[in-house]
Amino acid sequence: MASMGPLLALLFVAICGAPSGSGPVRAIELVxxxxxxxxxxxxxxxxxxxxxxxxxxxxxxxxxxxxxxxxRVITDLSAQAFVLGTIRPRIYVTEAVxxxxxxxxxxxxxxxxxxxxxxxxxxxxxxxxxWMDSIGxxxxxxxxxxxxxxxxxxxxxxxxxxxxARRSDLARxxxxxxxxxxxTAFTGHARLRIEALLEPQGSASTVARSxxxxxxxxxMVVAATLLCVS
Amino acid sequence: xxxxPPPAQPPAPRVEDVLGPLEADCLRALWDLGPxxxxxxxxxxNGSRQxxxxxxxxxxxxxxxxxxxxxxxxxxxxxxxxxxxxTEQEVVDRCTAGxxxxxxxxxxxxxxxxxxxxxxxxxxxxxxxxxxxAATRDRPE
Numbered sequence: 001m002a003s004m005g006p007l008l009a010l011l012f013v014a015i016c017g018a019p020s021g022s023g024p025v026r027a028i029e030l031v032x033x034x035x036x037x038x039x040x041x042x043x044x045x046x047x048x049x050x051x052x053x054x055x056x057x058x059x060x061x062x063x064x065x066x067x068x069x070x071x072r073v074i075t076d077l078s079a080q081a082f083v084l085g086t087i088r089p090r091i092y093v094t095e096a097v098x099x100x101x102x103x104x105x106x107x108x109x110x111x112x113x114x115x116x117x118x119x120x121x122x123x124x125x126x127x128x129x130x131w132m133d134s135i136g137x138x139x140x141x142x143x144x145x146x147x148x149x150x151x152x153x154x155x156x157x158x159x160x161x162x163x164x165a166r167r168s169d170l171a172r173x174x175x176x177x178x179x180x181x182x183x184t185a186f187t188g189h190a191r192l193r194i195e196a197l198l199e200p201q202g203s204a205s206t207v208a209r210s211x212x213x214x215x216x217x218x219x220m221v222v223a224a225t226l227l228c229v230s
Numbered sequence: 231x232x233x234x235p236p237p238a239q240p241p242a243p244r245v246e247d248v249l250g251p252l253e254a255d256c257l258r259a260l261w262d263l264g265p266x267x268x269x270x271x272x273x274x275x276n277g278s279r280q281x282x283x284x285x286x287x288x289x290x291x292x293x294x295x296x297x298x299x300x301x302x303x304x305x306x307x308x309x310x311x312x313x314x315x316x317t318e319q320e321v322v323d324r325c326t327a328g329x330x331x332x333x334x335x336x337x338x339x340x341x342x343x344x345x346x347x348x349x350x351x352x353x354x355x356x357x358x359x360x361x362x363x364a365a366t367r368d369r370p371e
Contacts, residue, residue, distance in 0.1 A: 046339050053337035060247075060330075075247070075322075076330040081345035089341075094330055109345050122341035129339075152343065164370045171364035177346045190347035194360050 035135060036220040042130035043217070050086055050122070057084070061092065069110040073098070079177045081109050083116040086123045091116075100176050108169035109177070111160035121152050127214040148213055150189040154196045167197055245318050248325035252283070252291045253300075257314055257321065260301060265313040267306060268292060300324075 061072035071091040074080070079096040083089045091113045098106065116122070128145045136142040157170055174194070246254045259274040260266060266274075268289045276282040292312050295301040300321055303310040316324065334342075349357060 046341055049337045049339035050341040053333065053340040053342070056333045056337065057330075074330055078331050079346075080330050080334070082334075082342045084340065084342040086341050112345055113343075116343045121343045125343055126341040153347075156343075161371050166368050166370050168363055168366050168368050171360050173345065174347060174349070175360065175364055190349060190352060191356060193347060194352070194356055198356075198359050198363060 032220060032223070036217065036223075038134040039130050039217045040221055042133045043126060046126035046130060047086055050084065050126070054084060057092065064093070066093065066098070066110050067103075067107040069114050071110065071113070081113055081177060083113050083122055086120075086126070089117045089120055089122050097177060101173055104166065104169045105173040105176070108160050108165035109173045111163050111165050112156040112170070115156040115159035116152070119152075119155070121156070124152060124212075124214045125149060127217055131213075131217060144213060146189065147192070148211075150192040153189060153193045157193065157197060170197055245321050248322055248329070252287070253295055255279075256288060256291050256295060257300065257318075260312060260314040261318065265304075265306075265311045267309055267311055271312065 057072075057074070060076075061074045064071050064073035069091065071093045074092055074094045076094040076096060078094060079100055080092070080094045081097050083091050091110070093109070093113075097109065101109065128149050132142060132145050136145060160170060161167065174197075244254075245257055249257070255275050256271055259271045263270055263274055268285065271292065272283060272285055272288045275288065292301060292303075296303055296312070300315055301312050302315045303312045305311075334340075349360075
């Protein structure tokens, strides 16, 4: 799917760029269309991978409930907690998480993941990561998208704190559920998240709101489509 | 978790959950029979199976299990005698450890948000501060 990205981009540009005018405006249109097409092809690749991963996990989980939050419990000795899915995200937790974390830390993890589920963070993250894949090498763009990805985690941590979890609960869980596989946050994101966790109590609300740039691509595709039909 | 209903317990995993059906059948036969030849395992499996398996199929599956370290074999007559090297629980533990890691690694592009972060390359001072925070009993906000 990923290898089809440039082909899709060229096809999209060829179809949509044809009816436009000429000169510098046309060049700008083509650049926007190419960027939107590259981004869209990456989104489709991520969605396809999500579908395949969901299918791979079928039959490995049993329905469960921890602290009143519904989740899918997987039998596995490695500690994992994640939210998977684009349209209807679900929380997955391995038995190891239940075995090694105390009740307060489990609750912190589940509240964190529940925020991701309710805000459709997996979908937001693929929209952002698709930008990182397509034009993320441009430093300001890559930095902005990276900060936004880290912000998704900070928001989920703040939600857990606002629902009664303690910072120490989240810290214990982070130390116990260290990530080693693709999909876990990069160290740079971890630093921002942990720095936010180490802030003095009561100062979390002072963090500035960040612009939800993940929806920029959706806007570009809509604009490109309107450009095509106009 | 006080005041909340206990979480639903998933059923205990069985060897069929972590191995292919033929491998699971062969292991079950070895647990029932003890050290056995390929012919004995074949007879045990085919007793409740239609269509019956071929001798070479069972031989191949037992060789595969041996390579995985799940069965042991010793010369016996003109062939080998096989015996299960692990109990069912040990097989399940060995095969499920890291299975989710492997699946997540295979589909690394998928839409998911992990609780975990990579702490390995973190600034030691920050890691130390996190460990100190974990050890405290702060109050909820």
